Amino acid sequence: MRAERASAGRADAPVDTRRAAREMAARPPVDADRVAEIRRALEEGRFPITPARIADRLIAAKMLWAKPDEQD
Known part of the structure; x- marks a missing residue:
């Protein structure tokens, strides 16, 4: 557990x-505050x-x- 905390900020740390x-599932997929800000603007x-x-x-x-074959 201690090693996980020490490496938590590193890019090579296990996820x-x-x-x-x-x-991620606990949060809404949309930032409601940002949407409201854009709507007001x-x-x-x-x-x-x-x-x-x-x-x-x-x-x-x-x-x-x-797909690569659809770019024509």
Whole structure:
């Protein structure tokens, strides 16, 4: 147990996947505070919406998700 604590911050430390999964499952998958902040900014006109930038990001995401034979 002592060695686990000492190496907890290191990149090569072993990961307890079951514990990590339980911790992640206990939290909502969305940061509700961040969503509320963005929603307020949209309502107040303070959130920049750039259609070209959104389109570029969607295309980039599609390319990352596509199988190698689907990129043509």
